[in-house]
Amino acid sequence: MAFVCHLSIDMSLLRLQDKHIMKAIWEETERVFRPRRHAIWIAKHVDKFNQIVRNILETTGFSHILKVSNMEINHLLVTALVKRWRIKTYTFHLPLGKTTITLEDVALQLRLPIEGHAVTGISGGPLTFFCQQLLGDVPPENNIRGNKIKFSWLNNTFRQLPHEATNEVIQQYARTYMLMIIGSIIMPDTFASMVHLMYLPLLVDLQNVSNYSWASAVLSCLYRALNHGTRVDQDNIRRCMILLQCWE
Structure with a gap:
């Protein structure tokens, strides 16, 4: 059976329709989105983690994401959902009605904390000095772009925890893994091969990490990504596509 696309004859009824991805369907020029995500070594080798590192990730709320x-x-699923997203209402317009992703969904799917301090990282000024202080190492200049560092350097440098690692080194590895989870899984940026260092200061006190509302940050970033993805000239989308897919 042929697919029939039912669109309004009066396009003025749809807000920003001339810039919405649905216009591409109307003109038969639609594209499939390619979500951006960089593969990180730790995602496939959780079983090799030091038990203390595992405990830290469990305490901070980041372990389930792995x-x-x-x-x-x-x-195709991501593309179909983006087509149904409307900026004005922040909802998906589906045949059975309107619906959206909520904080409860984030908590259930990713098990990230809802309540707590706002996730507001430092975006201005040089942040690479935090690397030496909190990670115990500084990437070479060819692995830095502004305040972003390459995942490849993190993957290679923090692949294996030393056997006789001190508590400080263990915490540095735990921070690195959390930074990689943030930049690759829950809030990936346009630069899929890099992670922004603005999140690193939030990981100074590992016992305080779970006191941030990571769920709110993930959801707001996803909303913004969906808004951006509805633009007719877009063919890629960022942020937490795992959440979007699990929610569906």
């Missing part, structure tokens, strides 16, 4: 991080993203 269990779903290897999920294959369905590009």
Whole structure:
């Protein structure tokens, strides 16, 4: 049976329709989205983690994310949902009605904390000095772009925890893994091969990490990504596509 696309004859009824991806369907020029995500070594080798590192990730609320991080993203499903997203209402307009992703969904799917301080990282000024202080190492200049560092350097440098690692080194590795989870899984940026250092200061006190509302940050970033993805000239989308797919 042929697919019939029912669109309004009076396009003025749809806000920003001339810039919405649905216009591409109307003109038969639609594209499939390619969600951006960089593969990180830790996602496939959780079993090799030091037990203390595992405990830290469990305490901070980041451990469960690694269990779903290897999920294959369905590009067609993501594309179909973006087409149904409306900026004015922040909802998906589906045949059965309007619906959206909520904080409760984030907590259930990713098990990230809802309540707590706002996730507001430092974006201005040089942040690489935090690397030596909090990670114990500084990437070479060819692995830095502004305040972003390459995942490849993190993957290679922090692949294996030393056997006789001190408590300080263990905490540095735990911070690195959390930074990689943030930049690759829950809030990946346009530069899929790099992670922004603005999140690193939030990981200074590992016992305080769970006191941030990471769920709110992930959801707000996803909303913004969906808004951006509805633009007719876009063919890629960022942020937490795992959440979007699990929610569906």
